Amino acid sequence: MLSARSMLRGAGALALDLEALALPRACLGCGQELGQGEEHAGCCTLCRHRMRRIAPPVCARCGQPLDRWSARWAAAGGASAGAGHCEFCAAWPAELAWAASAVWLEDGPARSLALALKYGGWRTAAGPMASLIVAELAPRLRGLDALVPVPLGRTRLRERGHNQAALLADAIGRAAGIRVAHGLLLRVRETRTQTRLSPAGRWDNTRGAFAARGETLGGMHVALVDDVVTTGATLGAAAQALAESGTASIGAVTFARALVPS
Helix, strand or coil, X not given: CCCHHHHHHHHXXXXXXXXXXXXXXXXXXXXXXXXXXXXXXXXXXXXHHHXXXXXXXXXXXXXXXXXXXXXXXXXXXXXXXXXXXXXXXXXXXXXXXXXXXXXECCCCHHHXXXXXXXXXXXXXXXXXXXXXXXXXXXXXXXXXXXXXXXXXXXXXXXXXXXXXXXXHHHHHXXXXXXXXXXXXXXXCCCCCCCCCCCHHHHHHXXXXXXXXXXXXXXXXXXXXXXEEECCCHHHHXXXXXXXXHCCCEEEEEEEEECCCCC
């Protein structure tokens, strides 16, 4: 007999199939008609090229460009990126070893794709987002034993009908051949939306919001998956909880990186 989780997975796959059948021949990034051979890509070639990649040099730990953060950190007498971190990630919990993003979250196709997946209900947007992650972050994905999507609280999951991080993790897992560990993390406390919070407010908002449960990942190298990273507060809190499952190391991959609010 099928478990409830298996039935939900089957329903999700069916929803994707039905969505693909109903999907207009339009790019989710710009709305223009998709060209020949792009029908199942969800995003046109032009939009894929328009999304701005995270260019080096970047911090080896958090992936933040060093032209801004390393200069400020060095001027303040802090450690250099060569020492393992920059000003941006100096306050991150030790449990979060690294994080990397594929593109910048800017107005245009990157933001359109992220919004289509998160709020618009277009599950197929996970495909082109995952393709970019696999292409841009291949060295980070290599050697991972499992991907762990950042969970939503029950209220938001009920409102949206899906967890965008879980859909993205599944798409990355299929493309890169990496196992996805669902249900390993729980959001045990509903949190306020982070959009209008200051950096300090984001850390306060997510502290203690997650807990590990069920299967242990003893000795495994895993990566959290989320759609966007801003300050790293959500990823940091999730990594602290996930560390209780006995992982060897915890990193994080996201589709996009947003500018830090002032």
